[in-house]
Amino acid sequence: MRSRGWSIRAKIMTLAVVPLVAITGLSVFGVAATVEPALNLLETIKFNDAAADRGELLVVQLQHERRVSGGAQAGSAELVDQRRKTDELYASFKTRWAEMQGATELSAAHVRVVTGFMSAMDTVPQIRQDLDAGRIDAAAAVNHFSEVIDAAYGMFFLLTHVSDADLAQTAQGLFLVSRARELLAREDAVVMVAVADQKISAIEHTRILLAIGARRQIHTEAAAALLSPHKESYAKIFGSEAYQRLTIMEDSLGRLQAGGKLSIDVVIWQNSTAALLKDMDATEDAAAAAALKLGNDIGISTFSRPIIAGLIGLLCAALALVLALRTGRSVVRRLERLRASALDVAHEQLPRAIASLRTPGAGVGDPALNEPPPLAVGDDEIGQVGHAFNAVQRTAIQAAVGEAIVRKGISEVFLNIARRSQALLHRQLTLLDRMERRTTAPDELEDLFKLDHMATRMRRHAEALVILAGSVPGRGWRHPVPVIDVVRGATSEIEDYVRVTLDRLPDVRIIGRAVGDIIHLLAELLENATSFAPPHTGVRVHGEITANGLALHVEDRGLGMSETELAEANARLTVPPDFDPAHSARLGLLVVAKLAARQNVTVQLRHSPYGGVTAVVNIPAQVVLPGTGEQTTIIASARVPKEISAQSFADERSTTDATTVSVVDGLPRRVRKQPPATLGTDEEATITVDAEPITVSLPDEPGVPDQRSAEQLRLRMSAFQSGTVRGRAQATEAYEEGSASSGTHDSPPRDRLAP
Numbered sequence: 001m002r003s004r005g006w007s008i009r010a011k012i013m014t015l016a017v018v019p020l021v022a023i024t025g026l027s028v029f030g031v032a033a034t035v036e037p038a039l040n041l042l043e044t045i046k047f048n049d050a051a052a053d054r055g056e057l058l059v060v061q062l063q064h065e066r067r068v069s070g071g072a073q074a075g076s077a078e079l080v081d082q083r084r085k086t087d088e089l090y091a092s093f094k095t096r097w098a099e100m101q102g103a104t105e106l107s108a109a110h111v112r113v114v115t116g117f118m119s120a121m122d123t124v125p126q127i128r129q130d131l132d133a134g135r136i137d138a139a140a141a142v143n144h145f146s147e148v149i150d151a152a153y154g155m156f157f158l159l160t161h162v163s164d165a166d167l168a169q170t171a172q173g174l175f176l177v178s179r180a181r182e183l184l185a186r187e188d189a190v191v192m193v194a195v196a197d198q199k200i201s202a203i204e205h206t207r208i209l210l211a212i213g214a215r216r217q218i219h220t221e222a223a224a225a226l227l228s229p230h231k232e233s234y235a236k237i238f239g240s241e242a243y244q245r246l247t248i249m250e251d252s253l254g255r256l257q258a259g260g261k262l263s264i265d266v267v268i269w270q271n272s273t274a275a276l277l278k279d280m281d282a283t284e285d286a287a288a289a290a291a292l293k294l295g296n297d298i299g300i301s302t303f304s305r306p307i308i309a310g311l312i313g314l315l316c317a318a319l320a321l322v323l324a325l326r327t328g329r330s331v332v333r334r335l336e337r338l339r340a341s342a343l344d345v346a347h348e349q350l351p352r353a354i355a356s357l358r359t360p361g362a363g364v365g366d367p368a369l370n371e372p373p374p375l376a377v378g379d380d381e382i383g384q385v386g387h388a389f390n391a392v393q394r395t396a397i398q399a400a401v402g403e404a405i406v407r408k409g410i411s412e413v414f415l416n417i418a419r420r421s422q423a424l425l426h427r428q429l430t431l432l433d434r435m436e437r438r439t440t441a442p443d444e445l446e447d448l449f450k451l452d453h454m455a456t457r458m459r460r461h462a463e464a465l466v467i468l469a470g471s472v473p474g475r476g477w478r479h480p481v482p483v484i485d486v487v488r489g490a491t492s493e494i495e496d497y498v499r500v501t502l503d504r505l506p507d508v509r510i511i512g513r514a515v516g517d518i519i520h521l522l523a524e525l526l527e528n529a530t531s532f533a534p535p536h537t538g539v540r541v542h543g544e545i546t547a548n549g550l551a552l553h554v555e556d557r558g559l560g561m562s563e564t565e566l567a568e569a570n571a572r573l574t575v576p577p578d579f580d581p582a583h584s585a586r587l588g589l590l591v592v593a594k595l596a597a598r599q600n601v602t603v604q605l606r607h608s609p610y611g612g613v614t615a616v617v618n619i620p621a622q623v624v625l626p627g628t629g630e631q632t633t634i635i636a637s638a639r640v641p642k643e644i645s646a647q648s649f650a651d652e653r654s655t656t657d658a659t660t661v662s663v664v665d666g667l668p669r670r671v672r673k674q675p676p677a678t679l680g681t682d683e684e685a686t687i688t689v690d691a692e693p694i695t696v697s698l699p700d701e702p703g704v705p706d707q708r709s710a711e712q713l714r715l716r717m718s719a720f721q722s723g724t725v726r727g728r729a730q731a732t733e734a735y736e737e738g739s740a741s742s743g744t745h746d747s748p749p750r751d752r753l754a755p
Helices: 008-071 077-099 108-121 124-133 138-160 165-197 202-225 230-237 241-255 266-358 381-438 442-468 483-491 512-531 563-574 581-598 646-656 710-742
Strands: 500-503 508-510 539-546 549-555 602-607 613-620 624-626 659-664 667-672 684-689 692-697
Touching: 008 077, 008 108, 008 124, 008 138, 008 165, 008 266, 077 108, 077 124, 108 138, 124 138, 138 165, 138 202, 165 202, 165 230, 165 266, 202 230, 202 241, 230 266, 241 266, 266 381, 381 442, 442 512, 442 581, 483 500, 483 508, 483 512, 483 539, 483 549, 508 512, 512 539, 512 549, 512 581, 512 613, 563 581, 563 602, 581 602
Parallel strands: 500 539
Antiparallel strands: 508 624, 539 549, 549 613, 602 613, 659 667, 684 692
16 A cells, blocks of 8 residues: 555554554454354353254153053044144144244254154155054154154254354253153153054164163263253152162163063063153253353343443444554644744745845845744654754754855956956046047047947946846946837947847937946847857847837747746746845846846847747836927937937038048947049039138049148048037037036946947
């Protein structure tokens, strides 16, 4: 029987049921062992009432009829009267058998012997007819009646089959006394036939000898089987003068030759046999009364023993059940308390303590955290399990404390490295800014811009370390920034910004306190999109106003992610996990999750219809403000947002700078202005120097490159320098205004939002 899935209560109850079943089984066995004699006695009593009691009376009448049939004349009054008595008793016997339903309620052995006796009794009328008609003589009739009586004694013999030894011995002695009396009566009947014939035939002589021998043998057995005082009474019968005379006459009959005349006195024979039969009847009646009393006593004892045994068994079973239930309930209650306490510690207290230890700034030396309440479950085996669980708690808490110390140290290392890197990057960006202002060579400017771009990306990585350390980056804005500038700022902080395409961005603004975090969040998503997509594919960014705010979609056309990976990534984005150095490959998602949680932004990854992944960034309405309705862009060389009109930006750059801004994949990109390949001979170019237009003549030969004079080169360079100075002055003024309004000084002096 398998019990692995059973509860402790069921197992304990099973252990309690096992002895209960054993006690119940023993009780049932004991009751059955004591009930069997009772049932046997009950069946014997019922058989005696149904057949043996009336059968004994009927046998007495058969014995009388046998004796009368052997000596009386046919049709005599004595014979007729005796036959009537026999028939009446036989009718009473059958009526009693039917009333007691012996044929259905008694055993097969009882029914078989009764049926045999009744079959023998049914032959009595035929014996009578044959005797009266002279078809059989008196000796044959006596023999037939003896056979009927033998069938009755086969019925009486079953009365000796009782379970109780004393009662069985008494019944056996009573049966032998009755049988000895029958053999004496049979001997008397045979002698009466011989007396009537005045001689004895060989068959009669043999029967007499057999009857004498059987009677003497049973006499000895009956004397040994009877119990006191009936044994002594029976011994007196066979020590009497009548028995001595009978013995002498039996010996003379034994010496008599077949066909000879009887040499006994019939009167003495009849008186002796009558006296002996009378004494034997009295002894038999006394023994029967004693057997009845003993049977009643044994019956009471036999029936009371099963009841007492059953009650004792029930009492023991009930006591065992009560003890088992009380003990089992006590153990189960303690186990339930231990289970409840263990579950509370495992699911509530211990996770809460460990979470508190993992919280940044938690005191790892707090005793309330380091020592959770122990389980009070006693000192026995169950208590030892509780103590072991307490030890497990303490070990887990100590491990969590050690982990918290390590995490705190790692966070401090991250923060220290990030702050140092930020300081160096601040100085590097300042230096690059000064170099860009001093440099006029286009190739060198392009390299400086690339270096500036790499420094901007390094600044984002340093900010990621600050975020992982649990701190807040230094960048911040006070005034709202248009969402297109926020997206462009995020695009400027990745390597493959040229692959990013902006599409359908609504005219809304992001409040200043959330600009830095959203720029960093979008930059991480764009970096991830460009890294896991083929180089020839683009990344599309578009947005739309929703009922809950603004939704930005970052869609790539890469290899995509499986359902399991998407589910795991979305779970990390929904509930930011603690930083684990073992999962360094997913730091980008961890930074995005922490930034999203700080600004109440939700990020969800989905399958893209182009096979890649679409990141949906839902910015809440509390962070989004309506737009100004004016199309804005960002100066390419500035590191802070500067709002100017696109038209003025184009006019200024076309007249004052040696470079221009082109739009590549939706992003502004500064490139050097290329001189015309060929100019006509009659063409003139007009440039502006210090707000004064100057007309310059160009070569008139078509297809010939422009051959500028020294004066022309000086004028052009002067115009380029003048425009550059004015642009830098305007950018500096914009930065100073932004710094004064935001109040942040730990960020680089300029913050570029577009490359």
